[in-house]
Amino acid sequence: MKASVITSFGGPEVLQEADVPTPGPGRGQVLARVHAAGVNPAELTARSGGFGLPAPAIIGFEFAGTVEQVGEGVTGVRVGDRIAGWPDSFVQGAYAEFTLSGNYALIPDGVTFEQAAATVIGADNAARGLALLAPERGETLVVTGASGALGSAAVQFARLAGLTVIGIAGRDSLPYVESLGATAVEYGDGLVDRVRDAAPDGVDAALDTAGKGLLPALIELRGGTRRVVTLADLDAGRYRVQFSGGNPGNRRNQFVRTALEHIAAGEWRTRIGRTFPLSQAADAHRFLAAGHTGGKVLLVP
Numbered sequence: 001m002k003a004s005v006i007t008s009f010g011g012p013e014v015l016q017e018a019d020v021p022t023p024g025p026g027r028g029q030v031l032a033r034v035h036a037a038g039v040n041p042a043e044l045t046a047r048s049g050g051f052g053l054p055a056p057a058i059i060g061f062e063f064a065g066t067v068e069q070v071g072e073g074v075t076g077v078r079v080g081d082r083i084a085g086w087p088d089s090f091v092q093g094a095y096a097e098f099t100l101s102g103n104y105a106l107i108p109d110g111v112t113f114e115q116a117a118a119t120v121i122g123a124d125n126a127a128r129g130l131a132l133l134a135p136e137r138g139e140t141l142v143v144t145g146a147s148g149a150l151g152s153a154a155v156q157f158a159r160l161a162g163l164t165v166i167g168i169a170g171r172d173s174l175p176y177v178e179s180l181g182a183t184a185v186e187y188g189d190g191l192v193d194r195v196r197d198a199a200p201d202g203v204d205a206a207l208d209t210a211g212k213g214l215l216p217a218l219i220e221l222r223g224g225t226r227r228v229v230t231l232a233d234l235d236a237g238r239y240r241v242q243f244s245g246g247n248p249g250n251r252r253n254q255f256v257r258t259a260l261e262h263i264a265a266g267e268w269r270t271r272i273g274r275t276f277p278l279s280q281a282a283d284a285h286r287f288l289a290a291g292h293t294g295g296k297v298l299l300v301p
């Protein structure tokens with residue numbers, strides 16, 4: 001199969017297309033033919049060596065595709081089914097024509113592979129972060145990074161749960177954030193005042209999905225760190241704010257399935273920034289690293 005293989009970690013140029021053996025599914029796994037792979041900030045870190053992965057590595061931490069082979073002990077899916085999920089290994093990932101997975105959701109009719117691949121990590125992390133805040137119907141929630149993969153999912157889960165949402169994003173993304181049902185507020189100087197104008201009765205909880213130094217503003221809005229959670233800011237400890245990291249043990253494919261069902265029902269939006277062929281994985285990484293992508297970045301084998 002074709003894959004984007006890293007033989008030594010470093011800049012985007014270390015992502016090199018190569019022919020490698022197609023893996024076979026182990027117990028509890030399916031072999032999935034990848035139709036779209038999300039390109040994520042964590043993959044920039046992995047590629048540059050930040051995760052200490054062994055080489056050679058095929059990264060790519062979310063995918064959408066079809067079941068090609070079913071391993072022993074797998075139930076509930078058949079060859080040809082459309083699925084979206086996580087590759088089981090950080091080095092046998094989704095930047096490839098095929099990947100191995102034991103954690104996935106079926107993609108409902110009417111949802112494209114691109115939409116599904118753009119939803120996996122965003123929906124799962126957003127739902128986990130929201131659960132930690134335990135927001136209740138009628139409360140007001142601030143979401144930073146509201147135009148991003150995690151933030152847009154958080155806004156939409158929260159709106160469906162009956163919350164009022166203030167979504168913080170860049171100027172160009174404000175119409176998109178409004179289209180998700182949030183009141184959109186631009187980040188930058190004066191952020192706290194703008195949020196207070198938008199939420200005169202106060203803010204009940206705040207979810208940071210941007211990781212761009214907004215924790216002091218969220219703490220100020222909340223009057224403390226209670227019911228402030230970040231999924232993205234590595235300075236969380238310094239501010240005594242709760243950080244929640246996703247890992248293979250806390251991934252919940254039912255959150256992905258729920259989001260995909262909402263897409264199928266026409267009540268959930270995904271935004272694709274740009275799609276690159278697998279052979280241009282390095283360019284996809286450069287595009288994501290430049291920021292303000294206008295939506296999810298995808299690789300299509």
Ligand SMILES: NC(=O)c1ccc[n+]([C@@H]2O[C@H](COP(=O)([O-])OP(=O)(O)OC[C@H]3O[C@@H](n4cnc5c(N)ncnc54)[C@H](OP(=O)(O)O)[C@@H]3O)[C@@H](O)[C@H]2O)c1
Pocket residue numbers: 040041042121122125144145146147148149150151168169170171172173187188209210211212214230231232244245246247291292293294295296
């Ligand atoms: N906890 C976990 O396990 C976990 C899992 C996945 C991702 N993450 C982290 O979550 C973060 C978001 O990931 P993602 O995939 O959602 O990224 P993304 O789709 O690229 O979204 C990034 C968001 O950050 C906003 N942003 C950019 N510059 C900003 C600034 N200077 N101030 C405030 N906001 C700014 C963007 O707004 P505009 O584009 O509108 O400017 C956009 O809303 C990343 O740091 C990622 O590493 C954590």
